[in-house]
Amino acid sequence: MTYLYLYLGIGLLVGIGFSINGARAYAKAPPITEVVAQALDPDWQPPKRRWLPLILISSLIWPVLLLLLLVIRRLESDEPIPEFAVTAEHLLESLTVAEIEARERVFDPLGAVPDLPFGHLNTAWKDFLAECEEGSEFRRFAADWDSGWCRERREGYVEMVDGQPGRFFMTVCKTLPEE
Known part of the structure; x- marks a missing residue:
């Protein structure tokens, strides 16, 4: 049972981290749909973000999220993946x-x-x-x-x-x- 609490605790921390990172990215550059909506209707307000479901879901699947983050960073790097050859x-x-x-x-x-x-x-x-x-x-x-x-x-x-x-x-x- 201790391992379950540890797993979920780490997941909550990862989820909070992803949520904070997402909020920072959203604050820097809102999606283009919201920019267009605000330009068309000056009284338009963006919908409130609900971070709790994201945090709860990520607390369960956090190893997958971390692996996905590592794979994405690896794919975004400019270095080609080396291929082994005997020299x-x-x-x-x-x-x-x-x-x-x-x-x-x-x-x-x-x-x-x-x-x-x-x-x-x-x-x-x-x-x-x-x-x-x-x-x-x-x-x-x-x-x-x-x-x-x-x-x-x-x-x-x-x-x-x-x-x-x-x-x-x-x-x-x-x-x-x-x-």
Whole structure:
């Protein structure tokens, strides 16, 4: 029950904050419909704002409102969302397909994971190999990547095309702790 009171209390604070922010925005620039109505009828008064329903509703759905606020701010930023690509500085050792499959064979004594290279991801690995050129060179890669939301450690294998990294098969993608 304490958690419910805490949840609703935080929600009330968030709702009050959104209401104050909305009132400030309204005071700075009223909607164009109200400006036109006032110009047409000098005796016109704007309707009273009822903030209590907004506060009560936001006290229940405040996590959604905060997430929506974060997403909107992210979309409004001018920074493009970075796309991961393997570069020459990420490359490590050169390996054959047989060496990769031997290295990535999953050993599970309980038998929950198939005894295949990459375990449950074996089908994805086979699809990756099917799209690669015959006799391609493969290199292992490791990179610390800043995706804009968080820092990640990405590892896997990349097909080399004309000496440059091409398509890759990612085996590790984990969030790094903040510094």
